[in-house]
Amino acid sequence: GAVVSQHPSRVICKSGTSVKIECRSLDFQATTMFWYRQFPKQSLMLMATSNEGSKATYEQGVEKDKFLINHASLTLSTLTVTSAHPEDSSFYICSATGTSGSRRIDEQFFGPGTRLTVL
């Protein structure tokens, strides 16, 4: 299967700072990436969908100015949590679909997630 990595796996930051999370597809071209947020004991909630080279499409209720998404290449998308506050503490997971050579990859492959703690 296709491999997606995320960095960092854990991050602790002070309130008011910005945090950048990277999501990379290692062995395929990720034309579409998805960013999810998961609070403890809850399900994954889609935050935004991004296509390479285009602006991200945000789900209702997600502040696009707070959660900046950049998908500038076929292997990398970044999520920047700007001016983070304790309520932004959560588990952030990315996933990707795309192509590998001439083969289309429809299934979403997930990264291992990033646990953000804002003090």
Add this chain to the structure above:
Amino acid sequence: AQKITQTQPGMFVQEKEAVTLDCTYDTSDQSYGLFWYKQPSSGEMIFLIYQGSYDEQNATEGRYSLNFQKARKSANLVISASQLGDSAMYFCAMRYISSGSARQLTFGSGTQLTVLP
């Protein structure tokens, strides 16, 4: 709108026994896909099994099988011969085509499975 319902917040099963995790869905689409994922405490999402809406046979992957009843809109996961390592959160998800043409997933609330020795 698409909706996935998992009515069992927690389930217990004895090691080596079979367990069924329930999942019902609601969609007006004719073409959709149903997935089951396992999420251990480490947080990674592990793909288990997939069922397409037009697949006539129930999907099977090793000890996992999907009991797909299209008329009832249910897609229950059956785990046979449970192992201690099966203890995890299990999510049912449905793939659909969004208004933006992206193939998105919507997830159920999850079932926490605990396998007892």
